[in-house]
Amino acid sequence: MDLGDRVSAERNGISYEGVLMPSRRKDHVVIKLDNGYNIGLYLPKSRLKLVEKGQELKPLDKDQPLRRRPGLPQVSILSTGGTIASKVDYRTGAVTSQFSAGEIISAIPELEEIANYNARVIYQILSENMRAEYWMTLARAVAEEICAGSEGVIITHGTDTMMYTAAALSFMLKTPVPVVIVGSQRSSDRPSSDAAMNAISASTVAISDIAEVCVVMHGSTSDDYCSIHRGTRVRKMHTSRRDAFQSMNQPPIGKVDYLTRKIETFIPYRHRDEVELELFDKLEPQCALIKYTPGASPEILNYYIDKGYKGLVLEGTGLGHVASDWIKGIRRATEENIPVVVTSQCLRGRICDLVYDTGRYMLDAGAIEGEDMLPEVALVKLMWLLANKPDEVRSLMGTPLASESSFSTPMTA
Numbered sequence: 040m041d042l043g044d045r046v047s048a049e050r051n052g053i054s055y056e057g058v059l060m061p062s063r064r065k066d067h068v069v070i071k072l073d074n075g076y077n078i079g080l081y082l083p084k085s086r087l088k089l090v091e092k093g094q095e096l097k098p099l100d101k102d103q104p105l106r107r108r109p110g111l112p113q114v115s116i117l118s119t120g121g122t123i124a125s126k127v128d129y130r131t132g133a134v135t136s137q138f139s140a141g142e143i144i145s146a147i148p149e150l151e152e153i154a155n156y157n158a159r160v161i162y163q164i165l166s167e168n169m170r171a172e173y174w175m176t177l178a179r180a181v182a183e184e185i186c187a188g189s190e191g192v193i194i195t196h197g198t199d200t201m202m203y204t205a206a207a208l209s210f211m212l213k214t215p216v217p218v219v220i221v222g223s224q225r226s227s228d229r230p231s232s233d234a235a236m237n238a239i240s241a242s243t244v245a246i247s248d249i250a251e252v253c254v255v256m257h258g259s260t261s262d263d264y265c266s267i268h269r270g271t272r273v274r275k276m277h278t279s280r281r282d283a284f285q286s287m288n289q290p291p292i293g294k295v296d297y298l299t300r301k302i303e304t305f306i307p308y309r310h311r312d313e314v315e316l317e318l319f320d321k322l323e324p325q326c327a328l329i330k331y332t333p334g335a336s337p338e339i340l341n342y343y344i345d346k347g348y349k350g351l352v353l354e355g356t357g358l359g360h361v362a363s364d365w366i367k368g369i370r371r372a373t374e375e376n377i378p379v380v381v382t383s384q385c386l387r388g389r390i391c392d393l394v395y396d397t398g399r400y401m402l403d404a405g406a407i408e409g410e411d412m413l414p415e416v417a418l419v420k421l422m423w424l425l426a427n428k429p430d431e432v433r434s435l436m437g438t439p440l441a442s443e444s445s446f447s448t449p450m451t452a
Contacts, residue, residue, distance in 0.1 A: 121166050352418045355390070
């Protein structure tokens, strides 16, 4: 028997059937059941039988032709990889990026009822491998598709760092059409996969009037609707739930009903063709996000300063605080023209460094308040400002540029 073969195994009078997976232990066998979950069985006490040989693994055709239907809008799909473009590799047992954008369309036939598509593979990586230069390349690719006539752009992306990419594109692009980032929490070969519903909802948003960078993902654990999150307000809040993504300090832009494909909006948004396309495709990668913890050494700040970092974001406690012995490092950074932006680990709510003495001392040392921005959004915004408007960092960090912050934070958001 080979990996990928369909097998049956009997143990203690119970029969199991599924696909043979790799096992790290020679005395155990791992089988992927039809419900998508894996089980491990002690081989000496199990009876294993071949049911069907698995299909031979063949190279994937990443440039297969796509059907065109007259009268449908034109949408581009840019693939960067992630779970939505992944399946289990039966040689290793791991989920790996293997599908192209074109294959995603072919695997979800409902997509062809919504639009005609151009498909490009920009990267095939899991999202933990994203970096600033990749965001810049992706922003240029989106702009190219819009200039070529696409009425909406979909980006397939891994969920773990999706919110960073969404924030980066929000600052780098002023778009007249929807730019929709979508992923899935579970690979497409699992029965519980959210890939198809998320992709269909993303395509629905891509031909809509919502001309912003947004993230479209499951809004509940059921297959009933997807939420439309603003690119600078979204965060992954659970490791594996299908409704892991939530809008923070602001309601979602809206939602897509999966059955009717109708969009309901909740807050104002930028409308289609309201602005001309603008691309600001530069970022300063030498920035760091530092999470403060009780007792953390202030030498952490000195390390980044000595290493030549250009900007720092502090994820402080509560209203935006670090220990008193960190204030000297904030002052040193400021004096060396390294902006230090303060955000909160609380995520919901906004910071205010005027309430307690420590906060006032931080402001006196030159700290910049991050208002109600998410820490990762503040990091990306700082990277963008340093590359595009370095002389205005202090004044613009607190000014909403892509709806990333607000002057009043809703209590219920």
